[in-house]
Amino acid sequence: MQTEDKVLDKLAGVRSADIEAALDPAEADGVFRDSRECAGLALFAGGGKLLLSPPTPRPKKG
Amino acid sequence: MEQSGTSTLLQGAVQDLASSVVSALRSGDHTHVLPAGTEEAGDVTLAAVRVLGADALLPGTLLRTPPDPAGLAVFRKAVEAYPPRADAAPTVRWSHWAMARALHRADPSGTFERPDEPGTGWLDGASWQFLTHQLAVLAPLALPGEDDGVTRAAGRRTVDVARGFVRAVRRRDWRQAAGAGRWLTLLPGVPETLGLRAGLEFVELMGGQDPQVALQLEAARLLARTGALV
Amino acid sequence: MTATGTREIREVAEHALAWTDAHLAAFALGEDALSADGEVDHSWKPLGELAQVCATVSHHTAPQDPLHTRAAAMLDFAWGQTGEGELFRHMQRLEPFATYPLEVYGAFASAGYRHRAYEEAAAVVARTRSWWLTEQEPTRRLAVLSAEERSGIRRAPVEELLPAGTWLAGRPEPWTFERDAGYAATHVVFHLTDWGRDPAGLPPALADYLHDWLPAWLDTCLEAGMWDLSCELLSVAATVPRLTGDPALGGAWERIRAAQRPTGALPELEHHSGDTEAAGADDDPHYFMNHYHSTLMAAFAAVLTTARPGGPAGEGTEGTGRKGPRHSGQGAPA
Structure with a gap:
């Protein structure tokens, strides 16, 4: 019981500060990340020979 | 922290x-x-x-x-x-x-x-960034038909709150964005180009799993339906 | 916070141009400027940007102003690098359909450096249907149109050439702003206003749009340490009449001043500046590439800001947003 009381006391003691902090919060840090650019997929497939030839047909699975 | x-x-x-x-x-x-x-x-x-x-x-x-x-x-x-x-x-x-x-x-x-x-003296001459942050924290005040000092202060600075919304979304501060968005559904003269409706949807998509974000967005939805400030 | 006034903003330009002058050799055109596999972005692009910024600085400053003298001297240097324009003619023989030589030439032409034979030659290519049909980003197309006008070879008046198809002209939701959209937007404004010389070239609807949203973009770019884009946005702010001196931009110049290095250099991004600076600056080829553009843009923005009749933007660091008189949209610097 004694320990429980202590915990409760502590809870009560910290809480008003916690409440104030929750009601007057500092601004969160900004998070910034820009979109990356993925070149047209044909560019990767063709190793730079963009749009010159269609992709090599692959055998169908199954 | x-x-x-x-x-x-x-x-x-x-x-x-x-x-x-x-x-x-x-x-x-x-x-x-x-x-x-x-x-x-x-x-x-x-x-x-x-x-x-x-x-x-x-x-x-x-x-x-x-x-x-x-x-x-x-x-x-x-x-x-x-x-x-x-x-x-x-x-x-x-x-x-x-x-x-x-x-x-x-x-x-x-x-x-x-x-x-x-009093509302702390908002006098506040930067638009600070104003928006404070208003977002005080989003429970954003209600239809109210005429308290904070609401009046917000109503004088619609564009600044809209800028704050843009800033909050850019910073991925979804709670602030949602709170500012709730205010904007009530404020007069929000620039059309803001795209508030799409903005609120975006905030929901990105931050809606946080109940405190969802609450503001739900409030905004109802406010948009029930009408603006008088 | 203390207010950043005209004098402090001017110092940003002075320091930036001092750094530029000290690194002039790095702007010189080497052999790779002409070779088929040379990187244009490391040769013609920096030289063109040097020319553009110096053209703007000398345009907006009085002849006895040290800024003017320095900019004019660097412009002479840059023109000298092109062999007084001969190299444009040469480039055209090598790559007749390339647009970048004309874009670079346009910067010189706007400052009165002309090469008639090149202009006539460029006009021949510009008369082809293909020149117009080349697939380009809308912002790039605007750049080419602007270059044609500056070089005296264009066919349609620029008023007819609305920046349709660009991100900015569509007035998109401002909270979708990102780096690439930002650069596209600033360049649309640069082309429409002849790099700040003619603020009236900005359609009123775009001026209103920028008035409303540029402050939020600028603030977040500054927070992210994106100094290069921040300076471009400050340049745009200087050409939007209602943003002149607007407290909504408060503190921006102070942050740029704080970011500027003692050498006058301004890194493109705060977070990758440390590597190249620590590595012994001048010996590192990345150092120049990571600093030259933002440093030029700092000078560009500072000169445009201090040249505006309304005085520096953000002179008061706190304020109430939209109070104060609205400018009519006129009042272009002479």
Whole structure:
């Protein structure tokens, strides 16, 4: 019981500060990340020979 | 920042309460938002009610349904248990005042006395960034038909709040964005180019899993339906 | 916070141009400027940007002003690098359909450095249907149109050439702003206003749009340490009449001043500046590439800001947003 009381006391003691902090919060840090650019997929497939030839047909699975 | 055990506990309780408010706003049934009586409400719950502020009564306020007496008693207890200290920050004072107003509205025949409206001097000449942050923290004040000092201050600076919304989204501060968005659904003269409706949808997509974000967005949805400030 | 006034903003330009002058050799055209596999972005692009910024600085400053003298001297240097324009003619023989030589030439032409034979030659290519049908980003197309006008070879008046198809002209939701959209937007404004010389070239609807949202973009770019884009946005702010001196931009110049290195250099991004600076600056080829553009843009923005009749933007660091008189949209610097 004694320990429980202590915990409760502590809870009560910290809480008003916690409440104030929750009601007057500092601004969160900004998070910034820009979109990356993925070149047209044909560019990767063709190793730079963009749009010159269609992709090599692959055998169908199954 | 390290958080104390109570702080974590409190935050969890606030999130739970916010979730209940969101459900109530969505379903229209708000009888179970607050604990059914002051006996059931522990300290952490009461503190959570204080933190969520007037929004704990938001379903009744926006859906215009009569208050649940047991829940109202809990709300009143939270208002009385945590009055702002003399040197409390303006947002602490205003949030308490907003609770008192909500209590008075919900139970006009009650014995509760409304405190005087706090001052708005801290918003005079505030940068648009600071203004928006403070308004977002005080989003429970964003209600239709109100004419308090903070609402008037917001109404004079619509474009600045809209800039703050843009900034908040850019910074991925979804809570601030949602709070500012709620204000913008009420403020006159929001530039068309802001794309507020799409913006609120975007904030929901990105941050809607946070009940405190969802609450503001749900409120904004209802406000957009019920009309702007007079 | 203390207010950043005209003098402090001017110092940003002075320091930036001092750094530029000290690194002039790095702007010189080497052999790779002409070779088929040379990187144009490391040769012609920096030289063109040097020319553009110096053209703007000398345009907006009085002849006895040290800023003017320095900019004019660097412009002479840059023109000298092109063999007084001969290299444009040469480039055209090598790559007749390339647009970048004309874009670079346009910067010189706007400052009165002309090479008639090149202009006539460029006009021949510009008369082909293909020149117009080349697939380009809308912002790039605007750059080419602007270069044609500056070089005296274009066919349609610029008023007819609305920046349709660009991100900015569509007035998109401002909270979708990102780096690439930002650069596209600033360049649309640069082309429409002849790099700040003619603020009236900005359609009123775009000026209103920028008035409303540029402050939020600028603030977040500054917070992210994106100094290069921040300076471009400050340059644009200087050409939007209602943003002139607007407290909504408060503190921006102070942050640029704080970011500027003692050498006058301004890194493109705060977070990758440390590597190249620590590595011994001048010996590192990345150092120049990571600093030259933002440093030039700092000078560009500072000169445009201080040249505006309304005085520096953000002179008061806190304020109430939209108070104060609205400018009519006129009042272009002479």
